[in-house]
Amino acid sequence: MPSDEDLARARVRADELRAAIAHHDYRYHVLAAPEISDAEYDEVVRELESIETTYPELITPDSPTQRVGAPPEALFAPVRHSDRLLSLDNVFDDAELDAWYDRVRRALGRDVDLVTEPKIDGVSVAVVYEGGRYLRGATRGDGTVGEDVTQNLRTLRALPARLRTEDPPAWLEVRGEVFLPIAAFDRINEDLGQQGKPLFANPRNAAAGTLRQKDPAVTARRPLDIYFHGLVRIEGRTFATHFEMLDYLRDVGLRVHPRSARTPDLDAVKAEVRRLAEDRHSLPHEIDGAVVKVNPLAAEIELGTTAKAPRWAVAYKLPAEERTTKLLDIRVNVGRTGAVTPFAILEPVRVGGVTLQMATLHNESEIARKGILIGDTVVVRRAGDVIPEVVAPIPSVRTGAERPFHMPTVCPACGGPVVRPEGEAVARCPNLDCPAQALERVVHFASRGAMDIEHLGYATAQALLDRGLIRGPSDVFFLTEADLAGLPGYKERSIRNLLAAIEAAKDRPLDRLLYGLGIRHVGATAARRLADAFGSLDAIARASVEDIAAVEGVGPTIGRAVREAFDRPATQALVEDLRRAGVRLTEERKGTEGPLSGKTFVITGTLAGMSREAAKARIEALGGKVTSSVSSRTNYLVVGEGPGSKLEKAEKLGVRILDEAQFLELLAKPGA
Ligand SMILES: NC(=O)c1ccc[n+]([C@@H]2O[C@H](COP(=O)([O-])OP(=O)(O)OC[C@H]3O[C@@H](n4cnc5c(N)ncnc54)[C@H](O)[C@@H]3O)[C@@H](O)[C@H]2O)c1
Numbered sequence: 001m002p003s004d005e006d007l008a009r010a011r012v013r014a015d016e017l018r019a020a021i022a023h024h025d026y027r028y029h030v031l032a033a034p035e036i037s038d039a040e041y042d043e044v045v046r047e048l049e050s051i052e053t054t055y056p057e058l059i060t061p062d063s064p065t066q067r068v069g070a071p072p073e074a075l076f077a078p079v080r081h082s083d084r085l086l087s088l089d090n091v092f093d094d095a096e097l098d099a100w101y102d103r104v105r106r107a108l109g110r111d112v113d114l115v116t117e118p119k120i121d122g123v124s125v126a127v128v129y130e131g132g133r134y135l136r137g138a139t140r141g142d143g144t145v146g147e148d149v150t151q152n153l154r155t156l157r158a159l160p161a162r163l164r165t166e167d168p169p170a171w172l173e174v175r176g177e178v179f180l181p182i183a184a185f186d187r188i189n190e191d192l193g194q195q196g197k198p199l200f201a202n203p204r205n206a207a208a209g210t211l212r213q214k215d216p217a218v219t220a221r222r223p224l225d226i227y228f229h230g231l232v233r234i235e236g237r238t239f240a241t242h243f244e245m246l247d248y249l250r251d252v253g254l255r256v257h258p259r260s261a262r263t264p265d266l267d268a269v270k271a272e273v274r275r276l277a278e279d280r281h282s283l284p285h286e287i288d289g290a291v292v293k294v295n296p297l298a299a300e301i302e303l304g305t306t307a308k309a310p311r312w313a314v315a316y317k318l319p320a321e322e323r324t325t326k327l328l329d330i331r332v333n334v335g336r337t338g339a340v341t342p343f344a345i346l347e348p349v350r351v352g353g354v355t356l357q358m359a360t361l362h363n364e365s366e367i368a369r370k371g372i373l374i375g376d377t378v379v380v381r382r383a384g385d386v387i388p389e390v391v392a393p394i395p396s397v398r399t400g401a402e403r404p405f406h407m408p409t410v411c412p413a414c415g416g417p418v419v420r421p422e423g424e425a426v427a428r429c430p431n432l433d434c435p436a437q438a439l440e441r442v443v444h445f446a447s448r449g450a451m452d453i454e455h456l457g458y459a460t461a462q463a464l465l466d467r468g469l470i471r472g473p474s475d476v477f478f479l480t481e482a483d484l485a486g487l488p489g490y491k492e493r494s495i496r497n498l499l500a501a502i503e504a505a506k507d508r509p510l511d512r513l514l515y516g517l518g519i520r521h522v523g524a525t526a527a528r529r530l531a532d533a534f535g536s537l538d539a540i541a542r543a544s545v546e547d548i549a550a551v552e553g554v555g556p557t558i559g560r561a562v563r564e565a566f567d568r569p570a571t572q573a574l575v576e577d578l579r580r581a582g583v584r585l586t587e588e589r590k591g592t593e594g595p596l597s598g599k600t601f602v603i604t605g606t607l608a609g610m611s612r613e614a615a616k617a618r619i620e621a622l623g624g625k626v627t628s629s630v631s632s633r634t635n636y637l638v639v640g641e642g643p644g645s646k647l648e649k650a651e652k653l654g655v656r657i658l659d660e661a662q663f664l665e666l667l668a669k670p671g672a
């Protein structure tokens with residue numbers, strides 16, 4: 001039994017939470033400038049909900065758990081919706097979804113089929129067509145009364161002025177979600193930053209801010225878009241199911257999200273939610289989950305609504321990708337080309353399943369453009385594989401103790417001066433012997449897209465540099481077993497693996513070697529073009545700026561950078577080292593004569609001891625050929641862990657099959 005004292009404490013806390021929620025609702029719904037992330041806001045609401053569950057006597061009719069959104073501003077004329085526009089209840093995992101469906105089934109006394117739609121992270125609106133003509137559009141507001149945004153909505157190309165039908169309903173009021181494509185959001189924030197204005201925290205806030213512009217001309221310049229997903233009221237027509245209604249909307253020219261799917265049962269719903277989660281970052285707009293709705297409209301009516309949300313639908317929220325946290329400090333990192341790039345040290349924060357402590361800030365101008373100060377509360381974002389970034393500061397919660405960032409004037413790695421050439425965004429340490437650059441150069445040289453030396457990552461490269469075993473990329477080829485024996489964590493097997501990987505790297509294609517040298521402006525594509533055009537590293541090293549710039553798809557910037565690089569004695573010494581080490585410096589790949597000449601290999605599955613690239617290089621170095629599909633001309637199929645259908649095919653064709661051990665044996669004694 002909770003005591004009176006507990007109750008009193010709960011009341012105080014509930015009041016605190018309600019005040020906080022009211023504040024955040026205003027910042028979010030009215031100003032479109034939230035101070036906390038949605039996930040943090042949801043946590044505050046959940047705390048209040050749990051107090052109200054324990055102490056139902058504390059529930060008030062105006063509690064944020066009982067109502068929708070926020071009342072409209074006086075800025076726009078009020079519009080009363082034909083029916084209440086509700087919010088949605090949330091579930092966060094399969095178990096909570098199961099519990100929701102259980103309640104639905106118990107209330108109905110039967111199973112129902114469902115519809116699963118992307119939950120577009122945008123702004124809810126209701127749009128009215130009277131006699132087939134666009135009459136008005138309004139925001140959701142508090143669900144009963146919204147704001148008249150008719151003029152601004154008119155600027156949306158996706159919103160037709162007339163319905164495409166001979167027989168329009170006298171009244172059609174539909175719910176839609178207005179959103180900004182992510183690309184447009186990035187552009188808008190870039191513009192705002194350039195003008196020194198505060199940035200939007202995310203595309204949703206940008207859409208809200210844009211939709212509620214007083215000047216429709218501003219709205220028109222920003223490509224707002226809309227999808228329709230629900231009915232408020234229609235006259236003279238009924239539908240049997242939600243899906244049928246969506247089809248109707250589509251027919252009369254109102255866009256419905258193409259990913260709206262019929263999902264006959266809960267398993268199908270879960271599969272669809274997984275697919276949406278996987279595709280989350282390939283959609284042009286943000287989604288924050290899926291919305292699951294019962295399909296038969298009779299069931300919808302039977303289930304009804306609570307004060308805040310329908311019982312016949314639920315939002316399945318995906319993990320949040322944004323959080324707010326404190327930016328504790330800004331430090332700099334020196335890259336392989338000497339670029340000095342700032343990054344943020346964050347108060348640790350969980351985003352997308354990992355704890356973030358750092359995020360990229362790109363360059364000094366970007367910090368200025370975003371208006372970020374050290375000590376700011378900032379929105380950080382980590383989406384999929386993308387490097388975590390600081391999206392925007394939240395100026396409204398500054399304390400006055402924040403201070404601007406200044407690029408250091410000396411390199412933190414070598415103590416030399418940092419320079420920022422006029423007109424360039426990036427500051428650099430021009431010292432070619434700078435240890436930070438050496439580390440980045442070696443790691444880049446060994447990276448996948450370059451020489452692909454497995455096992456040679458940051459930790460190993462740093463250890464080798466620290467011990468003076470290498471000073472740059474080419475030294476790697478002269479490492480011996482004895483050198484590696486002293487490295488922390490290196491045992492017999494790992495030493496062998498690393499040496500084998502280094503050996504294999506000697507035969508990489510010329511473009512990968514060139515790319516691996518890390519010459520400014522020479523990315524993988526430019527390297528490919530130069531390798532094709534010149535055929536050898538020596539020819540490239542001799543070429544004039546004009547010769548290089550004349551190559552298709554390569555310009556004078558690359559020409560100058562390449563010339564400059566090969567004019568440096570350090571680069572020339574590096575090339576000589578590579579030659580001495582026996583690294584291939586020419587394009588020629590075919591025609592290597594060797595004990596495996598005339599033999600064709602196919603590799604399937606994952607090899608434990610080497611990458612596929614490494615295996616291929618070893619075979620080619622011995623004169624063999626590697627192809628991607630098994631045919632009657634294939635001599636050997638090399639089979640690693642988890643082979644595909646190739647194994648079956650090879651067996652059928654009687655191709656010789658080698659496991660990894662047999663393959664290594666063949667490489668060691670190819671003549672036998
Ligand atoms: N950061 C903050 O300070 C702050 C403040 C207030 C609210 N919020 C956020 O807003 C949310 C509450 O807003 P809400 O009431 O709009 O709830 P909601 O965004 O969680 O879900 C309801 C909304 O989803 C939208 N929606 C998108 N696709 C849909 C579809 N296919 N079918 C049906 N609806 C679809 C509708 O507009 C509907 O109104 C909170 O969860 C919180 O994350 C954040």
Ligand SMILES: [Zn+2]
Nearest residue numbers: 411414429434
């Ligand atoms: Zn330096």
